[in-house]
Amino acid sequence: MTFEPVLPFQGYIGWRFLERTAEAQQTAFSQSAPVQRATDYFRENIGDIRTASDLVNDRQLLSVALGAFGLDDDINNRAFIQKVLEDGTLAQDALANRLADNRYADFSRAFGFGDSPVPRTVLSTLPTEIINRYETQQFARAVGEQNNDLRLALNVNAGISDIIARNSTNDGRWFSIMGNAPLREVFQTALGLPSSLAGIDIDKQREVFQERAQAVFGTDDIAEIATPEQEEKLIRLFTIRSEAGNLAATSSSAAALTLLQSTPRLFP
Template sequence: MINTSSLPATLALKLVTTKRESFETSIRKDVVNAREIKAFEERIASISSVEDLVKDYEVYAFVMKAHGLENQIFGKAMMKKVLVSDPAEKGALVNRLTDKRFRDIRNALEFGSDGSAPEKFQDPDWRSGLVQKYVSHKLVESQLESNAPVGIALHMQTKAPTITSWFNVLSDTKAQDFFYTALGLPESLKTTDVDKQAATLAKRFDLEKLKDPAELDKLIRRYTALAQVGSSGGGSSNPIVQLVSGGGGNSLTSINLSGLTALRAGKYSS
């Protein structure tokens, strides 16, 4: 996989976006990832209940990772309750949890209230879709490690359509960092009451704008530009730039410093 760690965030995100298929192919070919994908594809069809799922650690861990729930893998008792919760019931566990990832995995797997597995476990297209979700999550993870702003930007591309309130943002550290940087808010605000944070964020940006792809792209470009301010090395001489710019990296790496100053001062409207 191409290492983006030496590139400024704006250029690195452009590279990952332009060459995403190549990045995802590298992820699929990784020894560990390939083994986990193979285990899921070969055994998910034989899973007939929630109990079967949590007993098969490799398959269970795979679906958890695909939904970004690695840190909850060992909470099997709670996950079994989540997976058989009825989203239609207001008081159901899956609805009481503020983290939307639990609802996402419940809706993706669709176990019956009696714990029985759905027929779609037999569907190759459904299995392929979940593998792609796993690969996409791994791509975000890899970029968080090599070029954090890029990982956060990729995360926001996926998360933005699901955000309905500022509390969704504040419960997600990556989304919170994204908006704090993009909107030029001080880190000290993070130590204040969540209601105050939500109110401050609401004054600075209308979440309804996230429904507009152009507005989201504009916000992401602002975030990556600000995230790279002060970083060393423009990367224009890096041969990797050729993959994106076709030989002229300057048009991608040039930064209007006066514009960035205005962004940091909050003079640009979203």
């Protein structure tokens, strides 16, 4: 993409600036020539697609389809993506349901190749649905090329909304957050949890996440954390703690380099 977001600040200050300017920047991004070409092609051609094979064999369509779910890096994994789409999401052993990252299930469900005799590509509303997601995700991706923390923060609202929409229980919503790599990173960092948490039993992980959420937000109910005030607190904690961690790592590296440079040479 040729569009470069304006991001003059880092951390939470950077987030507040982006939050204020996101609408105008998103519009400029969506109107840029590369995005317009990609979305125009998708809108004009997706209605002719009837099978998963049709989709994966059209690289331009597949690029938008994957990009709408933040799965851009899978553009060359055509056999894998075709299997995800053909299996659908209704069977418990469907490939998308067996993957830790639940974005694949969202992706498969959106096109419906494996869930219905007639795919969702025939729906007149599908192009707009996917294009809106694509423009949002790709703007976040452009932001992420300069600052990945801000990219993750941009995806919080839509990510949580998707999870609430497809899960009726609070426990199920927590499992979905834990299985969504970008959201998990935001929650894990904001709640001050170590990355090593991923190595313990999955039910215990959920309990730890919920206990920390209760302590930090006064609730472990994802629907309540999804309110604007709580989401803002989540992002504030995430950006502040992430920036602090990055500064600490940079300081440690600088200190180690200084120590090495000041150590007398043992050999002439």
